Amino acid sequence: MTKQRKAAALISGGLDSLLAARVMQEQGIHVEGINFYTGFCVEGHTHAIRKKDRQKEKRNNALWVAEQLGIKLHIVDIVEDYKQVVLNPKHGYGANLNPCLDCKIFMVSKALEWIKARDFDFIITGEVIGQRPMSQRKETMPVVADESGAEDLLLRPLCARNLPETLPEREGWVDRQQLHDFSGRSRKPQMALAAKFGFEDYAQPAGGCCFLTDAQYSVKLADLWRARGDKQYEMDDIMLLKVGRHLRPAPHFKLIISREEGEGNFLRGYRHQYPHLTTVSHPGPLALIDGDVSAADIELAARLVARYSQGRSEEEVVLAFTNIEGHQKELKVRPLQPHEIPREWVI
């Protein structure tokens, strides 16, 4: 009996990785999925935070894809190791702070470790030549294969016929003729293949699979690095960048102000890590203060927070300032008026 060959598929939750895995299953390959969790993934998080989003049942697309395929899915936490990719990408960033090429190389190298530890034969991805301007070009395909160390153990079923033969093809584990030759930005070939396989309701992420492709998010991350004078981040930092209104009235501190109840509850979870302001005399937001603040800074912050409370047009709003030790102090301030809030404060 011939040996059952096994492939690990990188599953992002999008259509391409779904199709690539399906193409392999058609050829009798045993496929299991790996989904890497970087901390910046669009999956999860935000629906837990914003109250209005809670009503919408939000699925995890990687899990959904695995279920469609009937394969196992291993979610791998790479948060710590991934930092070097975001902080020092050898191949640079894309349009925003997305280090797509380095990210691909890193994920494939992790997948290589994974298959070696589990006696799998090769790796597949849903990459398509020319699909993405930075990371999926004809020139970058061999870069990913080489720099990850995967070499010819990396097969891209959707565009394999435009690329040199890989080991699985040479060994006859898969039939090259039944692989695809997709290229370019068009999504039509993928959609036709999806229809052929009977897949509907699949996710079509616009920019990419993570928050680093988001312009607003990248601006906030760049601001964080600038303010700290150091390109570093912790998990809490990157979570907080997804929540609330961020304003920086001075280089040494910023405010994270909740926009609705759900965000307020989420930010409350950080009250022992950050000094914070809440409104007392009127309903209003919760604001965390990130940075070392003086009494004058706190006064300014309070006036700003008052601006976003229901007392915004009153003469005076009462707020409570609480430091990380839990000591509270009351402040009576006049809310800032819109013209007193320079645009540059808004991150």
Added chain:
Amino acid sequence: MKRKIIDCRRLLCPMPVIRVQTAVESLPDGAQIEAICTDPGVLTDIPAWSRINGHKLIEAREEDGEYIVVVEVDHGMQ
């Protein structure tokens, strides 16, 4: 019956799923894992993960603002 409780409070998805996955690896068939979470996403994500990987979902419920999901391990290796 052996039941392992894991505290996933304040973790956002998919971290609780990863915690369950890690716990499953070291437990024998028939053992149960109870994940106590605060992200409501676990009510869909942990059951989906269990279905996909062949483990048995015992229950998924909300209790006092927390979300409790219980999974029974089945590695499928008879």
